[in-house]
Amino acid sequence: MKERSGVEEEMLPMVSILISVRNESTNLRRLCVSLQELNYPTDKFEILIGDDGSDDDSLAILSEYAQSHWRIFSYHHDVYGKQQTLKKLYQEAKGDVFLFTDADMSIPSGWVSTMLRGVDEGKVLQLGLTKVRETGWFSVFQSIDWVSNQLLIKWLSDRGMFLTAWGNNMCLSKSTLEAVRFESLPDSVVEDVSLMRTMIRLGGEVRVNDDVEAIAITQAEISFKSVIQQRMRWLQGVAELPIRYSLLAFVKILFLPLVLFLSFYQPVWLLLILAKALVLTLLLYKNQLLNLSFNRFVSICFIDLYEVAIYFSSFALHVLPVKFEWKGRKYR
16 A cells, blocks of 8 residues: 555544454454554554453453554443444544444455545445355355345445445444434444434435455354344344335345246246356456355355245244344344
8 A cells, every 4th residue: 555645644534443342252363453454544543442241251352452542441231232332432432533343353454544435525324345254155155145235235325225234344424423413322233224324314325335445354153043143133124124125125035936936837937047146246256255166156056045044034033023132132
């Protein structure tokens, strides 16, 4: 990256990075190393990390990696711990711009500078793309599902249709957070979506930054059950969407059942699955979200099976009186 002059550095905004942590000892070292490697003047940003009642080694690991511009806090909340922790960190922060990420993430060295672009142009919530760390077939399906959904969300956002937001790679100005009264937002398990909707009501917009230096990597869920729990939480945000957006989600999920039904009468319909896989492969490759390989293409061909299983199961449990677990707490 090109070195900045003293004058350029003086003009850079002060940035606050906010992170909520709860029992993340298996992931924190990866996050901390990536935070240490950020290419942004250390006198121009601060990292505020709030531990939300961890009972593992999270605090000890944070203390091991902490640098002079890091501030670590310890809190204890009964419910909505992540949101409550972020609100407290926000009140402690000194930045003109705020970046949010999660404890299971790793971020590129140019993340801060890249995410700042355009965030001061009115009420803007800027999102960076997020990939899932791939360690096996199950995580590959999670990755394909998530990045393809993000590309769809970006396409809609570019056309003024704001579907959702994700708080593990998010940037807003202080003035925007003040306008939405961030510290007073209602309790929610989808605090990022709640923030986005409040901002949209005030005339704001969502932008998805697809620059490679804005792409962060998150840890995959380890089991079918944990993915279902995650999707049940996400459905809390989807439930409040306008009906036209909910229908769009159902059309996406019903693609495979519809094609299989039509193929009973005309097998040629099965070619739609191959065509969709080819288009999705090219889109993901173009956006540097995956490397091309035969195994990856096979996974994309079968991604609809994964999505049908995950989303139908999640929706069925969502409409029933079933609680889901998040960060060791149960919600409905």
